[in-house]
Amino acid sequence: MGGLSVLLALRRVWPGRSSVHPDLEKLIVLQTHDVEAKRLRDELVALPKLVAGLETKLKAVEGQRAFVLDLIAKEEALRRRLESDVKDQQMKIEKGRKKIDQATTTAMVTAFEHEIAFAQGEIGKREDSELESMERSEALEAQRSLADEALATAKETLARERVRAADTVAADKVLLAGLEEKRAALRPQVGETALSNYDRIAKGKGTAISEGINQKCTACQMMVRPQRWNDLRDRDHDDEMMTCESCGRLLYYDPARDAPQKKTVPVESIGASIIRSLRS
Ligand SMILES: [Zn+2]
Incomplete structure (x- = not known):
């Protein structure tokens, strides 16, 4: 359309006379068609690439989220192990106390007390580890909610852009066919x-x-x-x-x-x- 408006402007300024060669007049119009056709063809190539890029991004976000979920599961497994260890140590302590009750010498009592103290120390270490694990889980839960948001956004964007790309491709193809017709009609006139x-x-x-x-x-x-x-x-x-x-x-x-x-x-x-x- 730019070319046509240029020609109309030329005629308005210099009525009855055109400074433009008649072939050039047509070529100016042809160029507007060619430039627009190129834009449409470029867009037809770019849109599937854009959608493919969003699909890749969605996969990456899913991968990041899966990684965070895996870390969360590992922390939970670690705490289950620690808790089971604590139970084992508590059983040792109970046994130790029974042994003390049945002990016949001071040396035996001292030895069992050592065992109990050692088991209590082991429980303390595991409780510290559990606390650290819970802190890591808390941070991971925050990451999980960010990953959930990112995933929802990526899915939404992909769905929206897929529809937009499909609509634009369909419209571009119609426009391109129209331009090809105009070009085919114009070229033989030059x-x-x-x-x-x-x-x-x-x-x-x-x-x-x-x-x-x-x-x-x-x-x-x-x-x-x-x-x-x-x-x-x-x-x-x-x-x-x-x-x-x-x-x-x-x-x-x-x-x-x-x-x-x-x-x-x-x-x-x-x-x-x-x-x-x-x-x-
Ligand atoms: Zn130049």
Whole structure:
């Protein structure tokens, strides 16, 4: 649509006269179709990749969550072992007390008391370990709830983007088919040489046509030499198409877009203003 509005603007400014070669007029429109078609094709390639990326991310989040759950399970198993150890030690203590009751010498009593004290020490160590394990579990539970949130978000995002991608792909395919029709109708209307030039430049550069604004090629940003700029501005539509000396694209000039911008240029070099006053 950009190309068409440009042409309408050209006709508005210079009624009855177009500074643009008739083939170039069509090529400007063709380029808008080609650029849009490329955008759609790129999007058709990018969207499945985007969805695949989200699937990979979901798997990674699931993996992280499974890792945290595994650590939680290991801490729980550790505490069960510790508790069973504590029970064993408590049984030893009970046995020790019975042995003390049945002891016949002071030496035996002292030995059993040692056994009991040792078992109590072992219980104390395990209770400390249990406490440490519970602290780790608490931290892991916090990680689990973060992992749960991340998983829910990843699932939601994937589901949403899958639908959006499918809708966009379907819409893009329709738009692309429409553009292909327009291109197929337009291309035969362009002169053979101009069309093959266009195709050759577009193949190498991505786009074949560039607008000249403020004496610059808008595609490569290089200045157009003053004489060539004047040629571009004053040309008749019967003239040969002009190319940018820097990038080789076909140049066109749109007075409707260029003129207002020139007025906003705050400072004009003295040299340029002299040249301008001599010309006018
Ligand atoms: Zn250029």
